[in-house]
Amino acid sequence: MTDSAVTVPTDTRKDPLTWPFFGLVFLLLVPCWVGGALIDLPGLPKNAPVTDYVAGFTPALAAVLLTARAHGRAGVRELWRRGWDRRGTGWGWWVPVLLLSPFVYAVTYVLMQVTGARVLTQPAQGWLTVLLFVPVYALLAVGEELGWSGYATEPLQRRWGALRGSLALGAFWWLMHVPSIVRSGQDGTLVALGAFGAVFLRVLWVWIFNNTGGSVFAIIIAHTVANLSSSFVPSVPTAAAGPLVALLGLAVMALWDPATLTRFRGARSRRTGDTRPR
Template identity: 35%
Template sequence: MTARRSAVAFFLLILALAGPLWLVSDRLGVIGSLRIPTSDLALAFTPMIAGLALVVWREGWGRAALLLRSAVDVTTIRGGRWIAAACLLPPLIYLTSWGLMRLSGADHPIPTPDLPRLALLFALFLVLAAGEEIGWMGYAFDPLQQRWGALGASIVLAIPWWLGHLPSMSAIGASRSDMAWWLLGAFGLRILMTWIYNNSAASLCAMLIFHALLNLSRIATFPVVGAHYVGAYQAVAYVVVAALALAVVWITRGRLGEAR
């Protein structure tokens, strides 16, 4: 069925849905100490809405229901090590980043996670991850991979993913340097996600878990108010991500688990 799916139509529909929200983002403010723009709560669901709308239009309600079901079906993840990869890579990235910051002399305290708060945030981040990944990976990725290959599809998908975050980054005061570092992170993260996706039998559920834990790990590791948006912390994390992505590309010779 992916042959009938159009990534171009998907990206254009997202733009039409997200445009009005970007325009009012500054007026809506941010969510407490997390400094998450309020508009992001709606923007996070535009990929899912776009993907499901196109599936319903071209493939019917039954296919849309299957797409939704695949996002929450843990049994679709094939292989214990890929479940481990989806769960462990995000905290590894940010713990490594924290360690590198400490080694560089940054005066950052040892994290003392608030477990009840993190549990609630994880539930929220899972819902938000579903809003994004049902569209990005559930709808757009497979036709992109069929045309451009695993590595090419990762790079193509990273660009609108990066662009989609820029208005909210601007709303919280991110610099151009921060946005440039995020581009490096977007490329690296999409490569890692493609690698896990292809090796876990194209599990959309694995993508939700990875995405949610990535956001949670950032906040758990840098819990100081607003610290997880400070450029230095994010830049180090994205360098770690890029290093891991380059290692995966080298080990897999750029195939990222894509079927031959």
């Protein structure tokens, strides 16, 4: 009897729950954390350790390694293709993709000026630095979101639903930044605010992700804009925007169905029992 050919799926969205991915990201980050403690290069945007510009690629590296192991080169090509696929992102969703972070940091800046709140300031950056960091932050966003959005988001949602999956991913995402956050000199208040900001920002991004047909490209752009906004709005460190980000995230949680984040609470699914993100 002749065995029939078996086609190996290359869609990384069909992979099982991604705990090996999180473990591999952690292992890849350890040398970056050690290097960050040993190398001091002050004056970078957000007071970030220089090794952060290497650490940002660890999620993509982990995703590529695990995808290659499971699906070979075809799977890796599919993963990369998702990072550049703009289909499914309606024009209306480009508003939060492009304007969410500038809005958050501009409002936070105004509130800080009105209330007189003072937190750890960031190194001042000129416009030339801003322009130089556009491609840097775009590459770093690719390095992160091919892993977080392209590899991990959908398996987590299948296990726990959109809301709980995004909260879990946001918590891990923040934990992986803690050594760099501490290294940047932030105090306990900013660390706590940053935790809220990271977790709820991931909720907002998963909300965008699900409503754009699972567009990794849209989240790469949103991540790039977020890094630029948090680096160059005067005197507003990333964590300072945490309360406003949390407020927006809570609004999404209150209004949208937690199973999918694609329809309002109480709205009937187009198909009975269908809780998959669309």
